[in-house]
Amino acid sequence: MGVTGGVGQVEQAAVDAWQLKASCRGPQAEIFFPPAHAERKDEKLQREDRAKSICRTCAVRAECLDYAIRIHEPHGIWGGLNEMERKQMADRRVG
Numbered sequence: 714m715g716v717t718g719g720v721g722q723v724e725q726a727a728v729d730a731w732q733l734k735a736s737c738r739g740p741q742a743e744i745f746f747p748p749a750h751a752e753r754k755d756e757k758l759q760r761e762d763r764a765k766s767i768c769r770t771c772a773v774r775a776e777c778l779d780y781a782i783r784i785h786e787p788h789g790i791w792g793g794l795n796e797m798e799r800k801q802m803a804d805r806r807v808g
């Protein structure tokens with residue numbers, strides 16, 4: 714996960730607060746996003762499973778997922794879901 718633009722100062726402070734409690738902070742953060750090189754499907758699934766297992770124990774999972782859906786984050790694992798899973802959840806919320 715990571716912070717992208719488009720949020721005001723007050724919201725940014727709230728984002729900073731929950732991100733300080735994120736279980737993905739530190740060296741393992743890299744498994745939450747695709748690598749720079751091409752990734753095979755089985756490698757992607759393994760990487761995502763490892764990231765999702767960290768999300769399952771994260772104290773701020775709900776905040777993280779809400780944030781990623783709200784800003785339409787297009788990449789990586791946020792709140793235990795990958796980009797396609799978040800899109801499906803967002804579509805269900807709208808529909």
Ligand code: SF4
Nearest residue numbers: 735737768771777792
């Ligand atoms: S839910 Fe997952 S991606 Fe979000 S802060 Fe927690 S560990 Fe990181």
